[in-house]
Amino acid sequence: MSGQFRVFLVVCALWGSLMMLALPASAQALSGLARVDPAQSHARQGGQTLTVTLALSQPVPYRLYTLDAPRRLVVDFREVDWAGVPGDLFGQAKALTGVRFGGFRPGWSRLVADLDGPFALVSSRMQRDPQSGRATLSVVLRRATPEAFAARAGPPKGDLWPDPVTAPLPKDSGRILVVLDPGHGGIDPGASRDGQTEKDLMLTFAREVAQELKRLPNVDVLLTRNDDSFVSLERRVAQAHQAQADIFLSLHADALSEGRAHGATVHTLAEDATDEASALLAERHDRADMLSGTDLSGQDDVVADVLLDLARQETQPRTERLAKAIVGGLKLKGAPLNRRPYRAAAFSVLKAADIPSILLEIGFLSSDRDFQNITNPGWRQAMAEGIRDGIQAWIMSDEAIRRVVRQ
DSSP: OOHHHHHHHHHHHHHHHHHHHHSOGGGOSOOSSEEBOGGGOEEEEETTEEEEEEEESSOOOEEEEEETTTTEEEEEEESEEOTTOOTTTTTTOTTEEEEEEEEEETTEEEEEEEESSOEEEEEEEEEEOTTTOOEEEEEEEEEOOHHHHHHHOOOOSSSOOOOTTTSOOOOOTTOEEEEEEEOOBTTBOOSEETTEEHHHHHHHHHHHHHHHHTTSTTEEEEESOSSSOOOOHHHHHHHHHHTTOSEEEEEEOOOOSTTSOOSEEEEEEOSSOSSHHHHHHHHHHOSSOOOOSSOOTTOOHHHHHHHHHHHHHHHHHHHHHHHHHHHHHHHHTTOOEEEEEEEEEOOGGGOOTTSOEEEEEOOOTTSHHHHHHHTOHHHHHHHHHHHHHHHHHHHHHHHHHHHHHHO
């Protein structure tokens, strides 16, 4: 084991330990759902203002709006567990005449608070405690005229609303944007076994990884697809460039000849594959050639090659450190790794010259053990946590290295 790899394992272990120490004992059980803390949730009315506070075990995406006739506040959440929460969650606030909550569609839950008058929305904010990881949603409403309330009330337009996991966010200086790329999709199912397809499994897994990454205080997430649609290799990389991504992570669970591949592998870009299996994977994934997302318009071939080489000289070491950090994060979570977990091949989807890009095979559907793991939600949860810890370790290390370079 190289000294550099040992450093990344230590960083991953330290981050994982810090995360566990930050959580209260009751929150250390494995759960992908945010839980409501009734003792810290309340409603306060002062003069014309009503403030509703909901305490959660972790931040979650949400939306809120008001409805008229009857007047009520509606808050939709991603992944909230309401088990054991009393009906008088917000106490005896006079402005709230009733509260109801529960699931209303897969993966989403809803809270409805009946209002005793026209209280219009003023602001909402979800804050995360950096020490405990807990979150507090604060909603401020102010009494309005019936006409003003009715004018602003109403559900969001359209039957569907953007998934907060995948909706692109404006690039915020100091934050890290991770683009998750669920492999295949649409007419391209990828590998398949016993009625399970790679495209469906990887979309589910990408959403699970996104939820884990969004728990980090400085990370935003974008998915290249959020449904069963075909996205070309070129479009996947173009999305990452358009969003100014800091990391591009392509997720796969391929199939090779029986007995030839087991366990997770992390791939980076290389002109020549490090082994035959990686070469076969690259050939399977790259059904069409593509150009790098780097803007080379107006340049001749010689200049274009030079510019690409210069960009990759900076990006490649960062990519290699990212790959090793993710391998380290997975190892600390006990994930079954391939005997050679770090490999390289000419994957077209990794050809962004200026974005650290890796392709992760979380396992192989052709392996009996891997197939059982990949279709197990509990196992995928541990894998998602390992990816989260690895990326966080890389962020910490990469920033430290870049500070030294800038000095």
